[in-house]
Amino acid sequence: MxxxxxxxxxxxxxxxxxxxxxxxxxxxxxxxxxxxxxxxxxxxxxxxxxxxxxxxxxxxxxxxxxxxxxxxxxxxxxxxxxxxxxxxxxxxxxxxxxxxxxxxxxxxxxxxxxxxxxxxxxxxxxxAGEAIGCFGLTEPDSGSDPGSMRTRARRDGSDWVLNGTKMWITNGSVADVAVVWAATDDGIRGFLVPAGTPGFTANVIHKKLSLRASITSELVLQDVRLPADALLPEASGLRAPLSCLSEARYGIVWGAAGAARACFESALDYTKARVQFGRPISDFQLTQRKLADLLIDVNHAMLTALRIGRLKDAGQAHHSHISFGKLANVRSAQRVAAIARGMHGASGITLEYPVMRHMLNLESVATYEGTEEVHALTLGQALTGSSAFR
Structure with missing residues (x-):
């Protein structure tokens, strides 16, 4: 065999x-x-x-x-x-x-x-990619606790008037439409805000050290007036935006496995080609132990992603399953990226190899769409039946 x-x-x-x-x-x-x-x-x-x-x-x-x-x-x-x-x-x-x-x-x-x-x-x-959208939920003072958002929408006749700020919004400055979530007298509701609407601006966030091959923006809404049909009619309460986040978090479960795989493959190729003391460094025991550790993390992540995917296709995936996958796979990918970076030596800090880029990106992946702590507490609630959030 x-x-x-x-x-x-x-x-x-x-x-x-x-x-x-x-x-x-x-x-x-x-x-x-x-x-x-x-x-x-x-x-x-x-x-x-x-x-x-x-x-x-x-x-x-x-x-x-x-x-x-x-x-x-x-x-x-x-x-x-x-x-x-x-x-x-x-x-x-x-x-x-x-x-x-x-x-x-x-x-x-x-x-x-x-x-x-x-x-x-x-x-x-x-x-078709002819229009770009963004999703405005997170605020400067409202990340892990979106229910505390300060963006508000009030009725004015048949119109809605929105005021507030959203932060860390991917594609915000290039989006043709923003899905913006705001607190109303009837709870949290979603609105479609087309680009160019008076009072709506999107400012690019610069000086990032992570997710640099991405456009991140701040959305500012100052007396943004929208017609009644801008309201998402079936979205009421936090359950709607959180259900969307669950879909995106599911993608992260798989994505983190991909980042881990890329770092492992780069480390394997590099150590087999890099010669020191007359031998490829992949021949040395310390390097082989590191490669074995990376291999285990990568394959655990792949298995976790596939299992959760099969549960999701069977209609059996609970949101805590996705929290399990996000927490486990991002943690594994961060570990793989950091070790792989070291295995590349000085070359590992350059963009010639993908490992430092992935390592920096994963710092954001670990934070957005639920921090490690939030997903750990979600698992704790699933296990004990008691919420530690409030």
């Missing part, structure tokens, strides 16, 4: 269907050909210069809202969507975040909670 494949040691991908393998291969091939040659430059520049072209490329690939049905969306299963996230984050977390925010947050909010007119207006164009 031959040795196991170093790139899929436990043969996790053997459990994929033919359609799932086709999705995996299509996204991997696209990422390798169209994104990987540019991503280090984008990271160094701190932006995606040709963001509209990237969006159209993702649209043609079919990854925007690919888990949704109708309106130009592919309607794939959860594992297929997860595989796309894995392959995109193996290139860069910022690119997977682009797809997650567009599809799992903005498009899902419109698809699940919007009117038919809103769906027809936005979803086909967003699926």
């Amino acid at each position: 031959n040795n196991p494949d170093a790139h899929d040691f436990l043969a996790v991908d053997q459990d994929l269907t033919e359609e799932e393998r086709a999705i995996r291969d299509a996204v991997r091939d696209y990422g390798t050909a169209e994104l990987l040659p540019h991503v280090a430059d984008w990271f160094e520049a701190g932006t995606i210069p040709a963001v509209r072209e990237v969006a159209k490329g993702f649209g043609a690939l079919g990854v925007f809202g690919m888990h949704l049905e109708g309106y130009g969306c592919a309607g794939t299963n959860a594992v297929g969507y997860g595989l796309a996230c894995r392959e995109l984050e193996a290139i860069d977390s910022g690119l997977r975040s682009f797809v997650s925010v567009q599809g799992s947050l903005a498009m899902t909010a419109i698809h699940h909670y919007g009117s038919e007119e809103q769906r027809q207006e936005w979803l086909p164009r967003m699926a």
